Amino acid sequence: MKPIPYGRQHITEADIQAVVETLQSDFLTQGPKVAEFEQAFARYVGAKYAVAVSNGTAALHLCAMALGVNETSRVITTPITFVASANCVRYCGGTVEFADIDPATALIDIAKVRQMVESKPKGYYSGVIPVDFAGNPVNLEQLRELADEHGLWIVEDAAHAPGGFFVDSQGKKQFCGNGRYADMAIFSFHPVKHIATSEGGMITTNDEELYKKLLLYRTHGITRDPELLQENHGGWYMEMQELGYNYRIPDMLCALGITQLARADEGMARRKQIARVYDEAFAGATGIDVLGTNPAALTADGETGHAYHLYVIQVQDRKGLYDFLREHNIFAQVHYIPAHTMPYYRGVGYKKGDFPEAEGYYEACLSLPMYPSLTDEEQQYVIEKVKAFCKA
Known part of the structure; x- marks a missing residue:
């Protein structure tokens, strides 16, 4: 691949x-x-x-x-x-x-x-x-x-x-x-x-x-x-x-x-389609949590206003999954290192522990491939590898 x-x-x-x-x-x-x-x-x-x-x-x-x-x-x-x-x-x-x-x-x-x-x-x-x-x-x-x-x-x-x-x-x-x-x-x-x-x-x-x-x-x-x-x-x-x-x-x-x-509308439709496939694949999967959509971004008939620049999952061994995916030519990414933990912001008085929810999120988050030209075959390959690692 x-x-x-x-x-x-x-x-x-x-x-x-x-x-x-x-x-x-x-x-x-x-x-x-x-x-x-x-x-x-x-x-x-x-x-x-x-x-x-x-x-x-x-x-x-x-x-x-x-x-x-x-x-x-x-x-x-x-x-x-x-x-x-x-x-x-x-x-x-x-x-x-x-x-x-x-x-x-x-x-x-x-x-x-x-x-x-x-x-x-x-x-x-x-x-x-x-x-x-x-x-x-x-x-x-x-x-x-x-x-x-x-x-x-x-x-x-x-x-x-x-x-x-x-x-x-x-x-x-x-x-x-x-x-x-x-x-x-x-x-x-x-x-x-x-x-x-x-x-x-x-x-x-x-x-x-x-x-x-x-x-x-x-x-x-x-x-x-x-x-x-x-x-x-x-x-x-x-x-x-x-x-x-x-x-x-x-x-x-x-x-x-x-x-x-x-x-743009065509690209958005494809992003939402990719997100639905991920959602279905990871629903109920052990050890994989999907970052939720703001309830305010959902219409009464179930349409989502989420624009899906990123598709983020959370796993216990994020570093392990990140390295495993790279070994299989999948270049997932982490978004973001909490800003307050950067050396510059530590220099103006912030420290680790100040924002526990943000820090907890960071320890587990991983952004999976998400872009309109991602093929169905490539997405299924990503899903297969994520699941394989999380079951190991």
């Missing part, structure tokens, strides 16, 4: 042709494909505005900047995430505080967030960065209620969940990144994600003021908009009005994103 990774991009001839056409056009960057991708993505998630950037980490950083995170800010996030979800706060000088997870889903535990917020005076915390881990949507309606009570902003890290949704109290699907409950949301277009642009990210929001800040900060804090200029010396004139960054994304990557987005 050829190597089977935990995730991989799926590039078609249409993708390649779109990139070639852009390479042959007048614009390689700052051209029309950027706005085209932004508009298509905003429609896809149901948001008013979208801002394309160089990667998901840049997206998080710009969100923190636009919200005014600074040395006085305290922001809550989950320890089970890629460290960028926390680092964006540190980039702006703010303090990161972690809330433990719900062990059933590995999502941030909103009850624990409430305990943290209510234990401090109003204004002590600035905001919350929930993560739709593995594609499993956080119930942002519940989190928004808490945020409104205490004056908090919300940045939804939906890097794993384009096309995912939860069901609100009115029975309506709320798609990740639609801006109904979060002030902003971010997405990643890394090759293992649903939509691959090599590198790339997106911010979505329904707030026009935040949208304008994001556009400014994305390009060095520079504007050419005549309505915003403090002076105007002529058609060449531009002004740096804020300290921004070069977080632009090239047109050729946006061209790839547009064609990838056109297949």
Whole structure:
């Protein structure tokens, strides 16, 4: 069996042709494909505005900047995430505080967030960065209620969940990144994600003021908009009005994103099909626990809003299974090492034992291959090897 990774991009001839056409056009960057991708993505998630950037980490950083995170800010996030979800706060000088997870889903535990917020005076915390881990949507309606009570902003890290949704109290699907409950949301277009642009990210929001800040900060804090200029010396004139960054994304990557987005529903359907096969294979299997779906992501008729960026199981001998699978050309992965146990965060006061649910999850978790081009034969091979090890 050829190597089977935990995730991989799926590039078609249409993708390649779109990139070639852009390479042959007048614009390689700052051209029309950027706005085209932004508009298509905003429609896809149901948001008013979208801002394309160089990667998901840049997206998080710009969100923190636009919200005014600074040395006085305290922001809550989950320890089970890629460290960028926390680092964006540190980039702006703010303090990161972690809330433990719900062990059933590995999502941030909103009850624990409430305990943290209510234990401090109003204004002590600035905001919350929930993560739709593995594609499993956080119930942002519940989190928004808490945020409104205490004056908090919300940045939804939906890097794993384009096309995912939860069901609100009115029975309506709320798609990740639609801006109904979060002030902003971010997405990643890394090759293992649903939509691959090599590198790339997106911010979505329904707030026009935040949208304008994001556009400014994305390009060095520079504007050419005549309505915003403090002076105007002529058609060449531009002004740096804020300290921004070069977080632009090239047109050729946006061209790839547009064609990838056109297949997003097809890819999502395949991911859910793969998940169902895994679910059926591991149902009742001794020694194999499947990470659960947030109940809020299930409709009354059984449809799931889980976007399945990852398919995570938990086993007692995770290291043994990881090594065994690699010996058989299956390159499963671990997501994630708890952020608070990283040397950097230990250096600011965190230690092992601070978040027992997150640490317990980490000791047992393993992400199995999950991507649309995974064949039925490859998936059955993965299932066979996982079961063989867990029965040994």
